[in-house]
Amino acid sequence: MELWQEMIRNSVSSVDHLVEKFSIERETAEKLDEFFQARINPYYLSLIRYPGDPIWLQCVPDIAELEDIDSQEDPLNEDDMSPVPNITHRYPDRALFLVTSQCGLYCRFCTRKRKVGDQSKISMRTLESAFQYLESHPEINDVILSGGDPLMLTDNMLEKIIFRLRQIKHIQIIRLGTKMPCVLPHRITPQLCEMLRKYHPIYVNTHFNHPWELTDESKRACAMLADAGIPVGNQCVLMKGVNDNADVMKDLMKGLLAMRVRPYYIYQADLTKGANHFRTPLKVGLEIMDKLRGHISGLAVPHFVVDAPGGGGKIPLLPDYVISRDDEKIVLRNFKYNIYEYPEINGDSNSNNADLFMRRKKIRRRTVNKKDKIRKINIPVLNNS
Numbered sequence: 001m002e003l004w005q006e007m008i009r010n011s012v013s014s015v016d017h018l019v020e021k022f023s024i025e026r027e028t029a030e031k032l033d034e035f036f037q038a039r040i041n042p043y044y045l046s047l048i049r050y051p052g053d054p055i056w057l058q059c060v061p062d063i064a065e066l067e068d069i070d071s072q073e074d075p076l077n078e079d080d081m082s083p084v085p086n087i088t089h090r091y092p093d094r095a096l097f098l099v100t101s102q103c104g105l106y107c108r109f110c111t112r113k114r115k116v117g118d119q120s121k122i123s124m125r126t127l128e129s130a131f132q133y134l135e136s137h138p139e140i141n142d143v144i145l146s147g148g149d150p151l152m153l154t155d156n157m158l159e160k161i162i163f164r165l166r167q168i169k170h171i172q173i174i175r176l177g178t179k180m181p182c183v184l185p186h187r188i189t190p191q192l193c194e195m196l197r198k199y200h201p202i203y204v205n206t207h208f209n210h211p212w213e214l215t216d217e218s219k220r221a222c223a224m225l226a227d228a229g230i231p232v233g234n235q236c237v238l239m240k241g242v243n244d245n246a247d248v249m250k251d252l253m254k255g256l257l258a259m260r261v262r263p264y265y266i267y268q269a270d271l272t273k274g275a276n277h278f279r280t281p282l283k284v285g286l287e288i289m290d291k292l293r294g295h296i297s298g299l300a301v302p303h304f305v306v307d308a309p310g311g312g313g314k315i316p317l318l319p320d321y322v323i324s325r326d327d328e329k330i331v332l333r334n335f336k337y338n339i340y341e342y343p344e345i346n347g348d349s350n351s352n353n354a355d356l357f358m359r360r361k362k363i364r365r366r367t368v369n370k371k372d373k374i375r376k377i378n379i380p381v382l383n384n385s
């Protein structure tokens with residue numbers, strides 16, 4: 001057994017553990033265990049500095065989860081967008097492929113807690129129908145392995161899945177959505193990296209939420225992935241009491257960039273049952289973005305997004321930088337709240353550069369078929385080009 005597997009085995013997970021370690025009343029602990037079981041591995045447990053701190057809040061069951069009874073279990077409508085078991089197909093050219101129900105840590109804010117930890121909900125037995133779906137949909141060129149956490153699979157099992165995906169010619173990008181570099185960095189081994197690098201392009205999206213999670217171990221894990229040629233991005237969730245503070249977010253984003261992890265998204269917390277106590281007003285996220293953009297390197301500034309309830313997908317939100325606009329000018333403010341006027345350009349709004357590019361592309365395609373007439377074709381030129 002590898003070290004990371006031993007650490008999973010030694011996790012805090014039972015009702016007895018909850019009572020002994022966190023002084024939760026037994027009756028409450030039983031209800032919490034039934035609602036969404038705990039799994040806190042020894043590594044992540046060691047990051048807790050005091051009760052109720054940002055690490056504790058993310059992993060220790062809380063009675064507030066039981067008071068949130070009216071919210072939905074699947075607010076993003078993933079199950080309705082699942083044409084076959086294990087697949088969610090929401091965006092035109094991408095698909096989410098759930099390969100395990102297990103995770104290195106069970107996060108109390110998880111939006112997929114209706115499935116996580118329950119092997120009957122994400123089964124290995126139904127992988128074949130998922131592969132067949134991907135094979136028969138040539139529009140899908142990007143597959144995100146998720147779960148659960150795909151790095152809970154052994155290297156051998158994970159390789160079988162990736163190998164099979166690589167036999168599907170229209171799949172170009174394989175992404176792993178994994179929290180392991182943050183919650184159990186020991187899972188990132190030289191053997192894993194050697195295996196993954198055979199199947200490029202492979203991307204990893206990981207999930208750090210607080211600067212205290214940027215430890216020597218997690219830095220080493222991310223460096224190993226980067227050294228294997230795997231671009232690593234970070235998706236974090238904005239949560240009350242965890243990271244709803246611009247200075248905390250600034251430290252997190254700068255720290256991630258320094259360890260070669262590119263901040264990618266800050267998610268507004270989903271409306272998931274049992275997790276609404278983590279939600280913050282939207283203005284908190286916008287204020288944080290206002291204090292990031294311009295103040296730290298653009299490379300460290302993620303997109304702030306709301307994952308639209310009902311399955312509308314990610315919608316980016318930006319602070320207001322436009323003060324006013326008319327046909328003549330646009331009035332903008334910069335990150336220091338200085339005001340600038342930018343003159344608008346006159347012209348047909350239908351004839352922008354993107355349209356010109358597409359029209360040229362169409363014309364070029366026609367010329368391939370009619371090589372003898374190439375010189376007779378006029379490419380339209382715009383006044384403002």
Ligand code: SF4
Pocket residue numbers: 102103104105106107109110111112113116147148149179
């Ligand atoms: S690792 Fe991801 S899927 Fe697993 S419990 Fe945490 S948020 Fe949910």
